[in-house]
Amino acid sequence: MQLVHWIERLVPVDALVPEVYREWRPLVRDAMSFVISRMSTERLEAKITEQAQLPVGTSPEVRLTSLIRKMPGLQKLGQVLARNRHLDPALRRELLTLENGIRDVSFDEIRAVIESELGPLLADHGVQIEPGIFSEASVSAVVRFRYRDGNGVFKVLKPHIAGCFADDMRLLQELADYLSSDAPNYGLSGVNISETFADIRQLLEHEVKFDYERTNLAEATGIFNEVRGVRVPQIIPGLCTRTVTAMTEEAGIKATDLSELPPGTRRTIARRLAEALLVAPLFSPSEEALFHADPHAGNLLYDEARDTLVILDWALTGRLSRSQRRQFSMLLVMLMLRDVEGAASAIRSLGEDYGRVRETTSIFLSDIPMYRIPGSLDAIRLLDRLAFQGVHFPAELLMFRKSVFTLDGVLHDVAGSEVGLDEVLAGSMPDRWPSLPLGPSDWAAILSSASLYGTRLWLQLLSRY
Ligand SMILES: Nc1ncnc2c1ncn2[C@@H]1O[C@H](COP(=O)(O)OP(=O)(O)O)[C@@H](O)[C@H]1O
Numbered sequence: 001m002q003l004v005h006w007i008e009r010l011v012p013v014d015a016l017v018p019e020v021y022r023e024w025r026p027l028v029r030d031a032m033s034f035v036i037s038r039m040s041t042e043r044l045e046a047k048i049t050e051q052a053q054l055p056v057g058t059s060p061e062v063r064l065t066s067l068i069r070k071m072p073g074l075q076k077l078g079q080v081l082a083r084n085r086h087l088d089p090a091l092r093r094e095l096l097t098l099e100n101g102i103r104d105v106s107f108d109e110i111r112a113v114i115e116s117e118l119g120p121l122l123a124d125h126g127v128q129i130e131p132g133i134f135s136e137a138s139v140s141a142v143v144r145f146r147y148r149d150g151n152g153v154f155k156v157l158k159p160h161i162a163g164c165f166a167d168d169m170r171l172l173q174e175l176a177d178y179l180s181s182d183a184p185n186y187g188l189s190g191v192n193i194s195e196t197f198a199d200i201r202q203l204l205e206h207e208v209k210f211d212y213e214r215t216n217l218a219e220a221t222g223i224f225n226e227v228r229g230v231r232v233p234q235i236i237p238g239l240c241t242r243t244v245t246a247m248t249e250e251a252g253i254k255a256t257d258l259s260e261l262p263p264g265t266r267r268t269i270a271r272r273l274a275e276a277l278l279v280a281p282l283f284s285p286s287e288e289a290l291f292h293a294d295p296h297a298g299n300l301l302y303d304e305a306r307d308t309l310v311i312l313d314w315a316l317t318g319r320l321s322r323s324q325r326r327q328f329s330m331l332l333v334m335l336m337l338r339d340v341e342g343a344a345s346a347i348r349s350l351g352e353d354y355g356r357v358r359e360t361t362s363i364f365l366s367d368i369p370m371y372r373i374p375g376s377l378d379a380i381r382l383l384d385r386l387a388f389q390g391v392h393f394p395a396e397l398l399m400f401r402k403s404v405f406t407l408d409g410v411l412h413d414v415a416g417s418e419v420g421l422d423e424v425l426a427g428s429m430p431d432r433w434p435s436l437p438l439g440p441s442d443w444a445a446i447l448s449s450a451s452l453y454g455t456r457l458w459l460q461l462l463s464r465y
């Protein structure tokens with residue numbers, strides 16, 4: 001316990017969390033003491049030695065970055081919060097610097113992993129690794145290389161992850177339980193503590209499965225071969241192992257840095273994003289449609305020379321079954337037709353039956369002005385509201401919901417309010433509607449609902465007065 005106090009003095013919460021966010025201080029303070037007191041002895045010893053070796057005047061920020069070194073769970077916590085749109089942009093920027101400050105490994109360590117994993121294959125392929133780490137996140141580090149056939153990158157699982165992963169997941173779970181039990185006392189709105197922790201665990205669990213990401217990439221290649229102006233990196237199969245993935249190096253500007261481009265180009269990029277990440281999975285011809293579940297701007301590049309959008313990082317994906325897409329399409333159409341009964345019936349097929357589905361749907365629809373046609377974001381918001389009320393939906397659908405929200409945020413950052421998801425979705429309908437996974441009985445339901453649309457609209461209008 002003495003040690004906990006010592007670390008708390010060295011890394012003072014009041015200095016770390018600025019005055020404007022003072023309501024966060026109790027949470028941060030409790031979380032820190034909890035984690036420190038529950039850490040394994042070996043890890044705690046290493047932390048103390050590190051802190052003791054830092055020069056006396058070291059700033060609290062640097063001390064914090066050092067405190068969470070080699071702790072993927074806590075690093076990810078910062079990252080997930082940094083992407084939470086309910087939080088203040090200034091706070092999100094602070095958290096992002098934490099993410100960009102991750103320095104757990106040296107280039108030599110990563111090179112050593114690549115050499116021991118690939119051995120003679122490196123010479124066989126004429127691989128020359130470029131010195132320096134290109135990018136580092138909580139679980140993996142990326143370095144660039146040249147080889148016989150061009151330029152590539154190695155995404156490498158950081159060597160300490162194997163040893164600390166289980167301990168970090170345990171700590172996260174305990175921290176989540178501890179904080180949720182006290183959640184009302186922290187008075188934070190907009191952050192659902194147990195959901196945030198579930199997100200973190202899911203991200204980490206997927207990120208360590210390198211072979212899974214490669215399977216996803218191969219599948220995504222097949223999908224985007226059909227879509228003009230979109231591509232994904234190609235796996236270099238001869239240079240991959242369980243902890244090393246080799247793929248083609250893709251050139252481009254990060255979607256976070258597109259502000260220099262002319263507005264027209266940004267609108268095109270935004271439309272393509274919606275096409276690739278929402279429309280393509282919804283209208284997919286396959287039984288299980290793959291979707292990217294983490295489409296934040298850092299995972300998206302725009303290759304200006306080839307006028308192509310590049311989608312990176314396929315560690316976290318989900319799949320929507322044909323029946324889920326069918327019910328989701330029905331929900332969308334029924335919302336457009338303002339048919340409460342029809343929408344509620346689609347929702348019941350997507351999740352579970354629940355008394356308030358109809359009532360919630362009806363209130364939800366009546367809050368949308370009559371001049372505005374409800375769209376996919378509304379459908380997702382309605383599912384969100386029901387999930388919040390406790391209606392149970394399959395995990396994949398919840399992931400899809402999150403992915404659509406993220407995508408909506410990215411579109412907004414790229415093209416302002418000029419390109420919306422629903423505008424793109426509606427624009428692609430005329431070409432695509434035959435591939436909607438709807439059957440004859442669905443069309444019959446739609447036609448019968450549509451024939452009553454005028455009457456319903458009048459009744460709903462009248463009920464407002
Ligand atoms: N094929 C690639 N070509 C160019 N840059 C890449 C490639 N793969 C990854 N990167 C760079 O490395 C970063 C991290 O890779 P990513 O796959 O997103 O993993 P993670 O976010 O889990 O660390 C990317 O944001 C990008 O800057």
Ligand SMILES: [Mg+2]
Pocket residue numbers: 298299313
């Ligand atoms: Mg990434």
